[in-house]
Amino acid sequence: MLAEIFSFKKILPVLVFFGLATALYFNFNDWSTYHSYFYNMTTIDNFSIVFSSLLIGAVIMWLLMAGSYYRDENKITDHLAIICFALVGGILMTSYTNLMMLFVGIETISISMYxxxxxxxxxxxxxxxxxxxxxxxxxxxxxxxxxxxxIYGCTASFDLGVIAGYVSAGNLPQMFYVGLILILSGMFFKAGVIPFHWWTPDVYQGAPTAITAFMATVVKAAAFASFFRLFQMSFAGVAGWWIEILIIVSAVTMIFGNLMAVSQTSLKRLFAYSSIAHAGYMLMAIIACNDMGARSLILYAYAYSAASIGAFAFLIILINQLQTDHQDALKGLAYSNPLLAIFLAVILISLAGIPPTAGFFAKYYLFTTLISQGYVGLVIIAVLSSLIGVYFYLRPIIFMFQHSNVETKLKISQSSLAFFALVTLIIVILGFMPQLIIEII
Amino acid sequence: MSESLLLLMLPLASMLIVAVYNGDKGLLSKGAVAASLISLLASVYVLLTFNSTVGFQSVSSYNWIPSLGINLSFGLDGLSILLVMLTNFLTPLIILATVNREIKNQRAFYALIFLMQFALIGVFTTLDAFVFYVFWELALIPIYFICLMWGGKYSGAITLKFFIYTLTGSLFMLTGIIYLYLQTPGSHTFALQSFYTLDLTAQEQSYLFWAFFLAFAIKIPIWPLHTWQPDTYTDAPTAGTMLLSGIMLKMGIYGIMRWMLPVMPLGIMQWQNLVLVLCIIGVLYASCLALVQNDFKRLVAYASMAHVGLIAAGVFTTNIYGLQGATIQMLAHGINAVGLFYIVDIIQSKTGTRQINELGGIAHNNRLFSILFVIVLLGTVALPLTNGFVGEFLLLNGIFNYNIWFAAFAGLTIILGAVYMLRSYKSIMLGDIASPSSKFETLQYNEKIVLSVVAIAIIAMGICPQYFINLAQPALENIFQLSHLHN
Incomplete structure (x- = not known):
């Protein structure tokens, strides 16, 4: 259904923008209808609608942001086509009910990203x-x-429901567990968590900044949506078996991601490691593996995507004008571009998880979910590692707001300032009214 | 709109007005003073119509996130009205104190002070644990930026340490709050009253005690969690130091009284001894360090830490004298600390130094200043008929009832306090006129006003403390009963 809209291959950004807006509208039109498509290979339920709205919304934001990035380049047509293609993959990843469809979705988004x-x-x-x-x-x-x-060898089906039935029947062969481990590894890679995270910093740093922004938001959200969907719908029955792996991976990921980010002076690398750390938090939602987990994952993904896209939009401007993403470039920004500095401070505070921002509420809700299921130890690790996070998120703020002899001056157009204002507004609104997202499903 | 909500909203309105104001700078600071006076008048009005015997009043509650049991509920009892009063009394003084100082980005500065006031009043009036936490953290943001942007040379590193230190505690408190929330019956709620009626085992209370204690102890600060404090106080701009020591650390004491004593009495009982020992070590440690300081601001910072350590000790005795003393001393310490830090600021701005050994003989230049300084100093060293005496007497009485030896050691603070305060007074104000001191000119109008108001408040509170004790008494008795329910 959504693919049809994109098959027109609208070339101009404006047309794509309206195409996406229409897609968003049609997406919500399906609210609570639970249609299945392609011989039951995808099912549109509310979880997938909320997530695909996030993806579409993120692409819309990306479009607004990337406009300035692509201004002098002529590659924009191919890029937009590939981005839309990737979006289709992402949407398939949020709504699949069949392992084949999951694979098609992942490949679609991955090949576009390569x-x-x-x-x-x-x-x-x-x-x-x-x-x-x-x-x-x-x-x-x-x-x-x-x-x-x-898994197919065991269950003779790609359908998530059939697999879930097979799991609940019990008496699983060894092959099944091997398959599960392999699937887990693949998912870990796509989600960028330890021990399959090594590509993240280099790819994030090397790729054009606008593409990095896309990876950090759309790809990441889609990966987690598919991860959650797979394990909740199919493998919840053997949760006792894989949850311990996830707990360890999640704890190590957030500690490692945050620790590594501390020593980065390149802002792009800093956000790369921070994205690893955030992946560790989002894994916690999968550990919860219930409706509350789904809600916390959605809220977290919204909060994280909004803040990241703002942060990367800032990096695009910084790199375009100063040809550097070193943190020293931020010195004195608050005195030359006060508004921009305030917006960026809100974004960073949200990433650090300090109230009253969306990032705080997302973390809070995630912790509540986990504590209510008895994972107090993991929450304490998460709390401690998020403290490390505060340390490196505050550092750019210090650079911006401390008086210094050199003052960075950035030329910011009114439209990009409006973009940052929009991002800040989303962050603050989600911080004050998280029920907009939580109570939706 | 109920009174509690009115008191909360006034600073927010002031902040917004200041933030968008775009005109004459002289008018801006006058307007800020006027706006803070409006808050003060409103709280005086509320105080006059206040009936302390009926528990929480002027309660207003709005749904925020109903599905999670989070309500924006606010109310006032005798304890919270006093702290709101303190906040609203000190804010105009703090703003007035900065009126003729050179401040860059004045708009942002005043807006942050009002934001701080808003957050503090929120902390003191809310009846919902989640909202409490949000305000608790919100208070950190303006003070962080005040210290960072208008602080000294090392403000970057120092404020980072301060921020992470306090946030560490807060996050543990958040974990504790979530735990308590999940223990509430039904679909869970963060309401204060439902936390009071929880039935927790001793083991749970023991863990919860540490989760909450860390947050409050860091904020107060209690030894050995104080290491952020001297640097931050010294490096922060004067208004920031006044906000921190005058009001913000009261958040910690208030938090203990409101959220710890009634909720986890068994946890308190289990760790009471240890905590009291820590508090008293802190009192003596800070007093001794104050003795050897040459930087007057740092000396006052350590003095402040010594006094608050005593307040915390009083609270943790959990007897009624300790609670009364803590309440009175919170007010007294707030007023005295603001007075003292302002005196430091005046000396520094007029002579260019705050090193005690470089100063001397200021009293010869300025009689009025020396008199006002003496009054503030006497309040700090707890001379009878000043506010400090009443508070410290009650606190020591409370500690005495708990354990004589503790009281004996804690009592040393009065002697040590007198030593370091009088000694620094002697070398700064008396003796020969040192060369920096000769630059000391007459006080400006705002300096006169602020110091006089502080001096009057010190004496007034010292002469009739009963009014404040009566006001807080029912609320304190309620806390006392709740915290002894299980014995």
């Missing part, structure tokens, strides 16, 4: 990023596919 990561043809780093992403990604896809094959 191309986009390497799209800055003259930059060596961009080429490196594309190659690295492709090699690692192909390997992970292999694992995933192998896992799917093994």
């Amino acid at each position: 191309v986009l990561a390497a799209s800055d043809k003259v930059s060596l780093r961009s080429n490196e990023a594309g190659l690295k992403y492709f090699l690692m990604g192909a390997f992970a896809t292999g694992l995933l596919l192998f896992g799917i094959a093994l």
Whole structure:
């Protein structure tokens, strides 16, 4: 259904914008209808609607942001087409009910991203990023596919419901667990969590900033949506078996991601490691594996995507004008561009999870979910690691707001200022009225 | 709109007005003073019509996130009205104190002070744990920016330490609050009253005690969690130091009285001894360090830590004298600390130094200043007929009832306090006129007003403390009963 809208291949950003807006509208038209498509290979339920709205919304925001990035370039047509293609993959990943569809979705989004990561043809780093992403990604896809094959070997079906029935019948063969492990590994790679995170910093740094923004928001959200959907719908029956793996992975991921971010001076790398850390938090929602977990994952994904897209939009401007993403470039920004500095401070505070922002509420709700299921230890680890997060998120704020001799001056157009205002508004609104998201499903 | 909500909204309105105001700078600071006076008048009005015997009053409650049991509910009892009064009394003084100082980005500065006032009043009036937490954290943001943007040379590193330190505690408190929330019956709620009626085992209370204690102890600060405090106080701009020591650390004491004593009495009983020992070590430690300071601002910072340590000790005795003393001393310490830090600021701005050994003989230049300084100093060293005496007497009485030896050690603070305060007074104000001191000119009008108001308040509270004790008494008795329910 959604694919049809994009099959027109609208070239101009404006047309794409309206196409996406229409898609968003049709998306909500399906609210609570539970239609199945393609011989029951995808099912549109409220979970998938909320998530695909997030993806579409993020692409709309991305479009608003990337306008300034692509202003002098003529590649925009191909890029937009590929982005829309990736979006289709992402939407399939949120609404699949069949492992084949999951695989198709993941491949659609991944192949688009391989191309986009390497799209800055003259930059060596961009080429490196594309190659690295492709090699690692192909390997992970292999694992995933192998896992799917093994599961199919046990259950004789790709359908999530049939697999869930097979799981609940009990008496699972060894092959099934091997398949599960392989699928887990593939998902870990796509979600960028430890121990399959090594590609993240280099790819994030090397890829063009606008593409990095896309990876950090749309791809990440889609990966987590599919991860959650798969494990809630199919493997909840053997939760006792994989939850322990997830707990360890999640704890290690957030500690490692935050710790590594501390020593970064390149802002792009800093956000790359911070995205690993946030992936660790989002894994906690999968550990909860119930409706409350779904709600906290959605809220977290919204809060994180909004803040990241703002942060990357800022990086685009910074890199365009100063050719650097070193944190020193922020010095004295609050005195030359006070509004921009305030908006960026709100974004960073939200990423750090300090009230009254969306990031805080998302973390709070996630912790509540986990404590209500008895995972107090994991929450304490999460609390401690988010403290490390506060340390490196505050550092750019200090650079901006402390008086210094050098003052960075950035030329900001009214429209990009309005964009930052919009992002800030979303963050603050979600901070004050998280029920907009939580109570929706 | 109920009174509690009115008191909360006034600073927010002031903040918004200041933030969008775009005109004459002289008018801006006068307008800020006027706006803070409106808040003060409103709280005086509420105080005059206040009936302390009926528990929480002027309660107003709005749904915020009903599905999670979060309500924006606010109310006042004898304890919270006093702290709101303190906040609204000190804010105009703090703003007035900065009127003729050179401040860059005045608009942002005043807006942040009002935001701070808003958050503090929110902390003191809310009856919902979640909202309490949000305001608690919200208070951190303006003070962080005040210290960062108008602080000294090392403000970056120092404020970062301060922020992370306090946030560490807060996050543990958040975990504790979530735990309590999940224990409430039915579809869960954050309401204060339902937390009071929880039935928790001793083991649970023991864990919860540490979750909450960390947050409050860091904010107060209690030894050995104080290491952020001297640097932050010294490096922050004077208005920031006044806000921190005058009002913000009262959040910690208030939090203990409102959210710890009644909710986890068994946890308190279990750790009471240890905590009292820590508090008293802190009192002596800070007093001793104050003795050897040469930087007058740092000396006052340590003095402040010594006094608050005593307040915390009084609260943790959980007897009624300790609670009364803590209430009175919170007010007294707020007023005295603001007075003292302002005196430091005046000396520094007029002479260019605050090193005690470089100063001397200011009393020869300025009689009025030396008299006002003496009054504030006497309040700080707890001379009878000043506000400090009443509070410290009650506190020591409370500690004495708990354990004589504790009281003996804690009592040393009065002697040590007198030593370091009088000694620094002697070398700053008396003796030969040192060269920096000769630059000390007459006080400006706002300096006169602020110091006189502080001096009058010190004496007035010292002469008739009964009014404040009566006001808080029913609320304190309620807390006392709740915290001894299980014995």
